[in-house]
Amino acid sequence: MNTELLGIIFMFAATLILAVPLGKYTAKIFSGDKTLLDPLFRPVEQFFYKFSGIDATKQMNWKQHLYALLSIHVIWFLLCFFTLIFQGSLPLNPDGNPSMSPDLAFNTAISFLVNCNLQHYSGETGVSYLSQLLLMFLQFVSAGAGMAVCAMVFNAMKERQTEALGNFYNYFLKSCTRILLPLSIVVAIILVFNGSPMTLAGKASITTLQGDSVQVSRGPVAAFVAIKHIGTNGGGFFGANSAHPLENPNYRTNMVEMIAQMIIPFAMIFAMGFYLKRRKLAWNIFGVMTIGFLLLVIPTVITEIHGNPAIHQLGISQPNGAMEGKEVRFGPAASGYWSIATTVISTGSVNSMHDSGMPLSGTMQLLAMMTNCFYGGCGVGFLNYYIFIILAVFLSGLMVGRTPEFLGKKVEAREVKIAAFIAILHPLLILAGTALASYFAAHDTAMGYWFNGKATGWLNNPNNHGFSEMLYEYTSSAANNGSGFEGLGDNNPFWNISTGIILLLSRFIPIIGPLAIAGLLAQKKHIPDSAGTLKTDSTIFGVMTFAIIFIIAALSFFPALALGPLAEYFSMI
Amino acid sequence: MKNTFSALKLTLLCLIFFSVLYPLAIMGIAHFAPNKGAGEVITLNEKVVGFQKIGQSFTKDNYFWGRPSAVAYNAAGSGGSNKGANNPEYLKIVQDRIDSFMAHNPTVKKEDIPAEMATASGSGLDPNISPIAAQIQINRIAKARSISANTLQQLIEANIQKPLLGMFGPSTVNVLELNLALDKIK
Numbered sequence: 087m088n089t090e091l092l093g094i095i096f097m098f099a100a101t102l103i104l105a106v107p108l109g110k111y112t113a114k115i116f117s118g119d120k121t122l123l124d125p126l127f128r129p130v131e132q133f134f135y136k137f138s139g140i141d142a143t144k145q146m147n148w149k150q151h152l153y154a155l156l157s158i159h160v161i162w163f164l165l166c167f168f169t170l171i172f173q174g175s176l177p178l179n180p181d182g183n184p185s186m187s188p189d190l191a192f193n194t195a196i197s198f199l200v201n202c203n204l205q206h207y208s209g210e211t212g213v214s215y216l217s218q219l220l221l222m223f224l225q226f227v228s229a230g231a232g233m234a235v236c237a238m239v240f241n242a243m244k245e246r247q248t249e250a251l252g253n254f255y256n257y258f259l260k261s262c263t264r265i266l267l268p269l270s271i272v273v274a275i276i277l278v279f280n281g282s283p284m285t286l287a288g289k290a291s292i293t294t295l296q297g298d299s300v301q302v303s304r305g306p307v308a309a310f311v312a313i314k315h316i317g318t319n320g321g322g323f324f325g326a327n328s329a330h331p332l333e334n335p336n337y338r339t340n341m342v343e344m345i346a347q348m349i350i351p352f353a354m355i356f357a358m359g360f361y362l363k364r365r366k367l368a369w370n371i372f373g374v375m376t377i378g379f380l381l382l383v384i385p386t387v388i389t390e391i392h393g394n395p396a397i398h399q400l401g402i403s404q405p406n407g408a409m410e411g412k413e414v415r416f417g418p419a420a421s422g423y424w425s426i427a428t429t430v431i432s433t434g435s436v437n438s439m440h441d442s443g444m445p446l447s448g449t450m451q452l453l454a455m456m457t458n459c460f461y462g463g464c465g466v467g468f469l470n471y472y473i474f475i476i477l478a479v480f481l482s483g484l485m486v487g488r489t490p491e492f493l494g495k496k497v498e499a500r501e502v503k504i505a506a507f508i509a510i511l512h513p514l515l516i517l518a519g520t521a522l523a524s525y526f527a528a529h530d531t532a533m534g535y536w537f538n539g540k541a542t543g544w545l546n547n548p549n550n551h552g553f554s555e556m557l558y559e560y561t562s563s564a565a566n567n568g569s570g571f572e573g574l575g576d577n578n579p580f581w582n583i584s585t586g587i588i589l590l591l592s593r594f595i596p597i598i599g600p601l602a603i604a605g606l607l608a609q610k611k612h613i614p615d616s617a618g619t620l621k622t623d624s625t626i627f628g629v630m631t632f633a634i635i636f637i638i639a640a641l642s643f644f645p646a647l648a649l650g651p652l653a654e655y656f657s658m659i
Numbered sequence: 660m661k662n663t664f665s666a667l668k669l670t671l672l673c674l675i676f677f678s679v680l681y682p683l684a685i686m687g688i689a690h691f692a693p694n695k696g697a698g699e700v701i702t703l704n705e706k707v708v709g710f711q712k713i714g715q716s717f718t719k720d721n722y723f724w725g726r727p728s729a730v731a732y733n734a735a736g737s738g739g740s741n742k743g744a745n746n747p748e749y750l751k752i753v754q755d756r757i758d759s760f761m762a763h764n765p766t767v768k769k770e771d772i773p774a775e776m777a778t779a780s781g782s783g784l785d786p787n788i789s790p791i792a793a794q795i796q797i798n799r800i801a802k803a804r805s806i807s808a809n810t811l812q813q814l815i816e817a818n819i820q821k822p823l824l825g826m827f828g829p830s831t832v833n834v835l836e837l838n839l840a841l842d843k844i845k
Contacts (some may be wrong), residue, residue, distance in 0.1 A: 093827035124731040130676075138767035139661070140666035165670070210736050222676040227670075255669065262673070282687035284682075284696040289735060294674075294715040295708050295838055296722065301735035304698050304708050309685040325739035329781030331712040332698065337828035351805075393774065396745040398755055402772040405830065406789055410749075410778040411739040414726070416789040416833050417829040439781045506792050551743035573741030582829065631845045 090419035095389065097341050097423065101348045108265075109356025109368075110347060114478035115264050116237045116257065116361055120551045127263050134259060142259075145250035148605025151238050152598060154254040155231060159199060161225060166195040169220050170213070179214035180199035180288030181303070186212070193582035193589075198224040198595035201232060203321030203434060203568035204585060206577040210303040210324055215286060221321060223308050226262050227269075229317030229350075232465030233261035235597050236354055240361045241470060242604035243493050245612050251605065261465075265350070266316055273308075274312035281335040282308040284512055304411070307332055320434035321564035322566040328424075328437040330412055337486070340416050340437060344424060351461035353467050362493075367623040371471060372588045374628045378460040378635070382450045383426040389446045395658050411439030422447060425569075428620040429454035432463030434568025441555065441571040448554055448571075451645055457567035457639040458512065463566060469600040471631075475622070476505040476603060478631040479637070482620055492622060494614065495607040508599040512564055513642040515588050519560035520646060524553060536580035538640070546573025546582070551658070556649035559585060564592040701835065709835050710734070714786040717838060720763060721803035723788075723796055726775055726832040727756055730783035739781045753777045766798045787831040790819050806844060814840055 087126040114121050117517055135142045146154065169176065171376045174185035186194065190206055194213075197204040198221050207213060211220070234257035237323035241251045283304045290302045303324060311333050321328075327344055328334040355375070359368025383635035393404030407418030416424075429451045439452055454460065461472035475492065480502045483490025526533065533541055545552040555571040561607050562569055563585040570576070576585070621627060665742025699711040709715055716732040717724045725732075728738040742749035756777040761769060773792045796809045818837045822828045 089822040089825075090828055090829055093823070095829055111709055114683065134669065134672050137667045137672060140665050140669065154662070154666070157663060158670065161663075161666055161670050208736060208738070219678040219682060221675075222682070223674050226677040227673055259673075262677070262743070267677070270681070271684070275688055278685065278689045278692045278696055281693065281699050283698045284686050284692070285698070286686075287697055289705075290698065290700075290710075292709060293708050294732075295835065295842075296719060297701075298716055298718055298732075300733045301716075302698065302713055303734055303736070306682050306686065308689065308696070309682040312685075324737050324782075326782035326784070328707040328723060330737050330741070330787055331714070331782060332710075332783050335712050337823045341823075342723040394744045396750055397753060397774050400757060400758055401769045402774055402777060403770055404774040405791055406773060406775055409726075409745070409780075410742065410744070410771075411781045412777060413780050413785050414829065415785075416832050420828065428746065433686070437781070439741055441743065442739060442781075444744055507715075514736075546741050547743040547746050551746065554743075564688065569743070572738070573743075654743070654745065 090417045093337065093341070094419055094423040097344045101345045101352055104345065104358050105349050105352030107158055108353035110360050112265060112353055112357035113360035113456065114241065114259050114539045115203065116357065121264070123264055123268065131259055134527065135255070140255045141255050141491040141649055142256040144253055146253055147249040148238070148601050150253060151235070151254045152601055155235065156594070159231070162227060163195050163199050164221055166198065166224060167191050170194055170217055173214040175218045176214065176216050178216035180286070183211055183214050187577045189582040190577055193586040196586045196589050197568065198319070198321060198569065199228060200564065200566050200589050201228040201317070201319055201432065202464070202566040202589050202590065202593070203319045203496055204563060204567065204570070205321055208325030208581055209322055212648060216306055218305060218310060219644070222313060225317045225319040226266055229266055229319065229464040229600040230258050230262035233265070233354070234465070235601055236465035237261070239469060239600055239604040240358050240618060242608035243448050245494055247611050248321060248608055251608060265517065266313065269346070269349070270309070272567070273316060273407060274308045276342050277308040277311055278340055280339045281334055282339070284308040294335045299630065304332070307603045310620070310637070311343070312346070313345050314435060314475045315433065316350065318347055318351060318431050318433045320428065320432070326407070328435045329439065337420070340420060343435070344427060347435065348427055348431060348461065350464050351431045351467045354465060358468065364623065368626070370623045370628050374632050375471070377462040378457065382430065382454050383423055384409050386426050386447045386450045387419050387422040390418040390446045394444060406446055407537060411442030413437065425451055428569055429567060430460040431467060432458070432566050432568070434562060436569050439484045439572060440558070441573045443501050446659060448521060448558070448651040449655065449656050452558060452561055452647060453640060453643070454650065455567050456512070456516070456564045457635055459635060459639070466566070466597065470596060472600045472603070473505045473508050473596070473611055473633055474572070476501060477509060478627065478634045479620065479622065480628055482627065486620070488618060488620065491613065491619060492607070494612045495610045495658045497607070498556055498615070501606055502604045504599050504603050508596050509638050512560055512592065513640070515592055516557070516560045516643070517646060519563070519584060519588055520557045523556040523560070527556065533580060537578045544575035544578070548576070550653040554654065557646055560588060565590045566593050588609055611640070660819070663822055685837045701839065703765045703839065711833070711835070713785055715835050719832065723793055723800065723834055723841065724776070725788060726785050727777065727779045728785070729779045729782040732784060734784050737782045738786055739783060740779045764796065769834050771795055786833050786835060788834055790815060790830055790832055793837065794826050795833045800841070810844065
């Protein structure tokens with residue numbers, strides 16, 4: 087058991103040690119400084135700009151950023167949607183998988199577009215290799231787009247008055263070529279040499295040692311899994327995601343994939359510190375996030391190692407903890423750790439089945455997505471935290487009776503209104519969706535077109551756990567996470583369309599909000615620090631931000647958690 | 660409009676770069692990996708009997724068993740049971756697995772059965788069991804094959820995969836490799 091605990095401590099330490107230099111490198115990329123890969127990538131990028139007719143040196147204000155961001159997303163959506171609904175007749179489909187239904191293609195295209203990767207299909211039977219490669223493209227560009235917005239917000243936080251906030255295409259392309267691609271190549275190579283396939287050959291048919299005939303799905307797995315983690319996307323090549331032995335072959339790859347998914351969210355915080363020369367603020371933010379993360383991860387790991395009380399009552403031993411839905415090569419500690427890491431950041435890849443985890447772990451996973459700002463996804467994690475900083479600045483200002491300021495800019499009614507709206511939107515989308523689905527399930531409504539049969543048919547578990555399945559699905563959608571209580575029967579028009587809409591709203595509104603706030607603040611006059619300035623890099627401000635996150639994000643969900651995983655937890659002790 | 664065309668062209672280049680060149684590069688490198696990146700296979704008498712990383716179903720008394728699987732170890736798909744921890748229907752399935760295990764292993768005490776032998780893995784393709792789970796099957800296999808328990812004990816120990824660098828993660832046994840080694844004992 088000790089080696090398992092050592093394993094997770096090492097994973098965290100290694101991520102941190104690697105993330106600081108990556109943060110420095112990222113800051114250099116965003117400021118256009120010289121870096122090691124310049125000779126290799128500068129000509130490539132120049133060619134990209136020249137061919138596309140893009141002037142990457144043109145400064146944009148926040149509205150132009152937004153326009154560039156949204157218009158390119160429309161193209162990506164259409165491209166992906168139409169490929170998925172025709173994939174059955176397109177090339178690179180050795181297993182002869184069928185085309186997607188329009189509602190599933192709608193959900194899948196949006197979910198990869200918004201960096202969520204909810205996946206209401208299984209990779210083995212639901213998509214062709216062509217579609218997998220296209221989804222991989224979205225895994226790159228959606229992460230790059232998130233980082234580009236984050237870079238623009240960093241830019242707006244500088245001590246000056248301006249409308250010019252850099253160029254979206256410049257930030258976007260450099261994030262993809264200079265950060266996402268090199269890291270993905272490293273991870274993919276490690277995976278390939280540890281046994282992940284990278285082939286265009288279809289399923290292999292074999293006769294096992296005992297004489298059974300089975301098939302083994304393969305494909306271009308290693309490249310896909312690398313960017314799935316580096317870009318905090320989380321969409322699995324296979325149905326079982328990173329629990330699948332070909333997607334995550336051993337403990338070494340498990341560590342690599344874990345570090346890969348956390349490294350950019352960590353690095354973005356340090357990048358902010360280097361970029362603005364405010365390293366103390368970066369460490370302060372990192373500290374608050376880490377406390378939040380530890381408060382979620384420690385109970386989860388303990389409860390998973392402790393095992394399932396209901397199994398204990400059947401009279402067998404649990405030397406390896408709770409093992410339903412887990413893999414022996416990872417064990418309960420690394421599985422519990424992963425389940426929280428993947429939910430605090432918005433990866434949503436899984437190396438164990440969350441549906442079969444302990445109720446307390448389920449509570450922690452849900453809370454991780456409900457707060458959705460401890461580290462967070464590629465770029466957008468920082469944006470979510472930024473909203474809470476604005477709220478904390480405002481409330482602290484009220485408490486001490488001073489005009490609220492953040493980094494020398496006055497935070498006024500307009501910015502606070504936007505921040506409050508974004509903070510409330512998240513619980514609203516989750517709880518409204520869950521309420522709707524629960525209403526149908528409670529009345530066991532015949533769903534007609536929306537679902538084949540009566541509404542309880544989509545549940546895989548009875549009682550409180552069934553409620554948790556629905557709550558989890560909407561929470562995962564609204565947090566753009568993509569993990570699931572996968573027992574839920576979600577490939578039907580009801581779930582495909584309702585979660586698809588929530589995915590769109592909860593990706594773009596929380597991007598538009600911070601972008602607008604940052605843009606508005608950047609236009610204001612810079613006020614130099616004085617004795618009366620609220621120190622946003624102080625411990626007390628960190629505590630304040632944490633309290634705001636706890637009150638807004640955690641408490642608004644408490645009734646729903648009480649009905650779901652908490653009720654299940656108390657019924658088991 | 661100009662903006663849209665620019666975005667379209669940028670998308671096209673990104674597609675070529677990230678969906679074609681990047682995977683091709685990795686595929687090129689994969690040629691130096693085991694089985695050229697098509698999945699590491701195990702052959703017996705020049706016939707493929709399995710993938711090294713993919714578990715197989717073993718039900719006969721004379722083989723080491725792996726874990727229960729929600730997909731019957733057919734890697735055309737993958738997945739877990741997704742049953743909640745105290746779902747009554749699920750607990751009945753676990754009870755049945757315990758009963759069945761005890762019927763086949765009459766010398767094993769119930770409190771010594773590790774939970775992994777009665778619970779399904781996340782992928783349904785788990786190739787491993789823990790050394791303890793292998794050891795409690797010794798008596799059954801010794802009887803079925805008329806081999807000494809001591810030999811089997813040594814066989815298991817030779818097949819234990821230690822934690823990474825001796826420090827990180829659990830010890831495991833690959834069931835397929837263990838059974839192949841078992842077949843070699845005359």
